[in-house]
Amino acid sequence: MSHTKPKVRTRFAPSPTGYLHVGGARTALFNYLYARAMKGTFIVRIEDTDVERSTEESYNQMLESLAWLGLDWDEGPGVGGPHESYRQSERIEIYREHAAKLVAEKKAYYCFCTAEELEIKKKKREGMGLPPVYDGKCRSLSDEEVKVKLDQKTGHTIRFKTLDKEIIVRDIVQGDVKFDTAIIGDFIIIKSNDYPSYNFAVVIDDHLMEINHVIRGVGHLSNTPRQILIYHAFDWNEPAWAHVSEIVGSDHKKLSKRHGATSITAFRDMGYPREAFINYMSLLGWSPPGGKEFMSEADITGQFDIARCSKSPAMFDVFDLSKAGEVELNLLSAKELENYLFAKSKLNWLSNQHIRALTEEEYLERIFPFVSDCNCIPENELKKDNENLKSILLSLRVYLDYLQQIRHYICDFYADIEPTHEANEWLTRENGSKIVKSLFENLNSIHDFSAENIQKAFSTVSAETSIKGKELFMTIRSAATGKVHGLELPVYLSLLGKKRVIHRLEKLI
C-alpha cells in the first residue's frame, strides 16, 4: 500500500486595508510559486475581520493587483472552491462556534475586563518591568458568575487559556525557534464586537481550508506560538511553517508607504511587464540553484523551493528617496514617478530583457495603450494595424526598460524636430549645407524608400560631396533626426518615410 503525500496547499491571506504593496506581493508570489512548483493548490483568502479598516475599494484593488501579476488562485474570491466563503467576514459564525467549543471544554473563557481596566493593568506591569500580559483575572470566574454577567449583557471577550509550556516553532526557513508561553498570556480569540481576532481566525480557516504550508513574512513568527496553541487545543495537525524575511527600503526599514510607490499598480502603470516584476520579486530573498537570474515564470516554478529562502531581509531600492525629498511618491502619476526611479536598477535590466523576450504580437498589444497616450502621433496613423507604426515600435523596443518610456522615443518620428545643440554643430559646419542639399536631391529621387536604397543614396552623396565617414553620417543624422544618437541610419530614415524626411530636409535648405 502506497500512501500518497497530501497535495501542497498554500494561501495568501491579505487584509483589505490598503493597496497591495511589494512586500505583500512577494509573500503572495512565494505562496503561488511554491504551490505551482509542488503541483499544489494556491488559495486566496481575505482577512477582513477588522471592520474599521477594511474597505471594499481595497478588496477590489488587492484582487486586481494579484490578477495583474498573474498569481491565479485556484480557490478564493471570484473562483470559489470547496471551502467557501473565502472572506472571513462571511465566516463569522464558524469562528463563534469554534470558540464556543473551546469554552465548553474549558480551554477558553469569557473575560469581562474593560479596555480601560486592561490599560491600567498593562501600564502597571510595564512600570514593574514585567511583560504586559493579561493577569488572568476572569479565568477563575465560576460558571454561575459568568452566566449572570452574560445574562446582564455585560460586554465581554473570549480568551484562550494559555498553559505554561515551551512551544517550538519548527520553521522551514527560520529553523527551530523556542518560545515561552509566559510572555504570551491568555490572549483574546473573540473580540468584544463578537468578531474573531486574527490569531484565532487564521487557525480556524487554515485548518478548515486544509492549508498545509503557511508561508508569510517573518513578522508573523512571534504570532505562531499562539496559533500552535490553538491547533493543539483542537487536536489539529499544524501546517508546515515558513517565515520568509521581510522586504526593506533603502533606509533599511521595513517597506512602508513612505518608501513610495510600493503599490503594485504603480509598476503596472509604468509599463513593467508582469513577467519582469515577478522575476525581480522572486529574487528578493530567494535565489535559483542554477544562478541564472533572468527567468520566465516556468523557469522559476521549475526551481522554486521555499527551503532556499534567505533569513536576512532584502532591500527594495528602485526609488531614489534622496531625490524625492519631501515628495509623497505614492501620490504621483506613473509619468512623474519616472523621475525618482533608479534608471539602472536590476528591475529595469530584467524588465528590458523581458520586453525583448515578448513575441512581436504580444509586445505590440501591450505597448499600444502607452503609444496612444503620446499625443504626437496623428490620429490617422495611430492604428493597431499600421505597418509603419508597428515597425517603428519594434525597432524601438531594445531601448525600453518599461513600456511607458516609449513616449521618449516615439515622438521623434512624428513631431517637428528641433535639432539639439550637438546636432546643430554638425549642421553648421563648413560642409553642412552641402551635404544636406545633396542628400535632399538624392533621397527625393528614390521611389522605393527602403533602407537599401537609402544606403545607396548615401554613397552617391558621399561621391558628390567627397565627404565620407563620421562627418557625412553625423551630418545626415543631425539633419534627418535632429539628434546625434539613435537607430541605424538607413533603417531610421526608411521608418520615418520619404515624406517626413524630405519635409525635414526642406526646412534646412
Next chain:
RNA sequence: GUCCCCUUCGUCUAGUGGUUAGGACUCGGGAUUUUCAUUCCCGCAACAGGGGUUCAAUUCCCCUAGGGGACGCCA
C-alpha cells in the same frame, strides 16, 4: 523594558571549518556598432566589530553595535 530573529561587494545573492570567497545588477576600461542602445571581453568592489574554540573561522560559540519583529479587543 522583556523575549525572538537578522547582518557576505553599493544592491540582489551563492558558498565553505582549509576557496585566488563565486555569480548577477550598477560602475570603470576595451572590442563590435562610423552614433546611441544591443552584444562580447576585462576590471573595481564584501564575510559589521571584538573576543573565544580550533592546527585552521567568513563558516561554530559568546559579547557589542546596527536593523527588524512580538509583547493589541491590528492583521
